[in-house]
Amino acid sequence: MRTDLLLAGGAAIGLLAVVLVPDFYDQIGNLLNIRKRYVTLSLLAIVALLACVFYLMALVRANRARINDLTRSLSLEQANAIQADGSGQTIGVVIPAYNEEATIEEVVNSLPETIRGYLVMPIVVSDGSADATASRARSDGVTVVEHHLNQGQGGALQTGFEIAMREEVSIVVTMDGDGQHPSDRLERMVAPIIDDEADYVMGSRHKGTDYSGNSAVRRAGIRVFTRLINVLTKSEITDCTNGFRAIRGTELSKLTLTEERFSAPELIIEARKNGLRLQEVPITIEERQAGQTKKPQLGYAIGLTRTILTTWIR
Template identity: 75%
Template sequence: MNLPLDLLLGIVALGILLWGFERYRSRFSKSELLIAIAAAIGLFAIAFVPTVYDWVGNVLNIRRRYVTISLLANIGLIGCVLYLVSLIRNTRTRVNDLTRSLSVDQADAAIADGGEDILSIVIPAYNEEETIRDVVSSLPEKVRGHLVQPIVVSDGSADDTAIRAREDGVVVVEHPLNQGQGGALQTGFEIAMKQGASIVVTMDGDGQHPVGELEALVSPIVDDEADYVMGSRHKGTDRSGNHLLRRAGIRAFTTMINVLTKSSITDCTNGFRAIRGSELDELLLTEERFSAPELIIEARKNGLRLEEIPITIEERQAGETKKPRLGYAIGLTRTILTTWVR
């Protein structure tokens, strides 16, 4: 026995309404209840009062009822998709915050006692077991009178990055889930602030950033000439083997940041940087992956004195770059624009 279409739609509408009521009764989710009510009303109208859509169609200058129904249904669907995207993003943000909090707790026992001026060097590392040991062991004990405290954040590595990084005096924490370079830096920054670091340096774990240029990087901050110092391969030497398209892309994104923030930097994606520790907490950092533009724009917004110094970028000692090509360009563009307007 076949049910009439209007009765079938009515049953479906009633089921949706009961689902929304149950969700609100169990989780008190107003948004889900409202979505269920809207969907149920729409289906009830199609089944029993279809002339309502004729009235809506006249308002919108649409003559055919099915076109009006399709338009409203697609608008509702888009709204539901956006709501789900928002839920997913909020859930991911909570998971990432929890992950970083757990990772910071790992470092509590290893944090220095603050008896000297501290230079925290944050090294985000993802599957860098072949290079991380050499990077950590090459760091000096002091730079410009500051005690060097390396902080290695193994960002969901599937290899022995964390094990290889451990040496006396080195803080090593692990993210159980990959957070991206921005997320790893946020973990390292929080640990550095707990240490009371006077200066915080960031450098990569693949051996491309020259340890011998640490003093030149931090000196403008020590001498109170700058609050944020960036290394520039374009003022110095680039041996990384970047192809022409990538170099052109970096220059294009750098120009975009300069136009939007009235800056005059030359290398916006360089991860070799030094920041005055007392200013770090003022920066609003939310970006999980494409963190370099966010840091620069936030520094400009907060009135930090920026300076660039020439550095040498070496070729990776081992492994391959973790940056996606097309996704990297899209991510940088999104980060620059959202950080600028917020």
């Protein structure tokens, strides 16, 4: 409110100055080496307009963040009533899903009950789905929570991670709800953490096999962003956008996660900044079993660039 008042007051003073003391703008023009008053006024008006636009953008972003936090809080309240018992060693498999009613049931049912003595605990986050994703995911032993508003994959993962930390799971695995990540690769993903060889394990389609049908442009883009992350973090990864990953449960709280949409680069950079031991394992990416990808084309590249740079800078 105070900022709004200051902006309005500044605009009013500027307009009064045009009427009462127009020579004031001639002095500003002289400082800027601008001889014509209307050019000076136009320049100052544009600067003021840009300031207002940036301020409004900041307000929108802050309001969106508050709404997203509220949405996730409501979802976490749902999870309180359906928590696992928390006993023994567990692997929490976080599955963000947005309108995946055609595949989510099969994905959940394909998960093994245990892996090398660790109990597997599925955590499905239905991210504002308008279909039967949540109801089809529900079965014995499956934690399902719903976002009433779509938060993006990053927001859904944050909810799943919060549940996993509450349950004090030993390892957190993330995988997609569209069936592209075969569950028979789960043991390969968690083995380096169980064997204390790594804290963060990423699946790599470039070291394994990719049947996803990505275009040549998209594959080239992934390589470019992967190289950028490698340069910024002094890493040697090969696949920066893969959503099939495993993280040691005790390391989750160290990661600062704010990205709602483009979470993969943020997770990698945060892991590197916090000294987690990274390792890649070859995996197979299957063709999407049903539906269409939710990722935008141009917006995806812009979003990844923004996420990489902001996460590295902060």
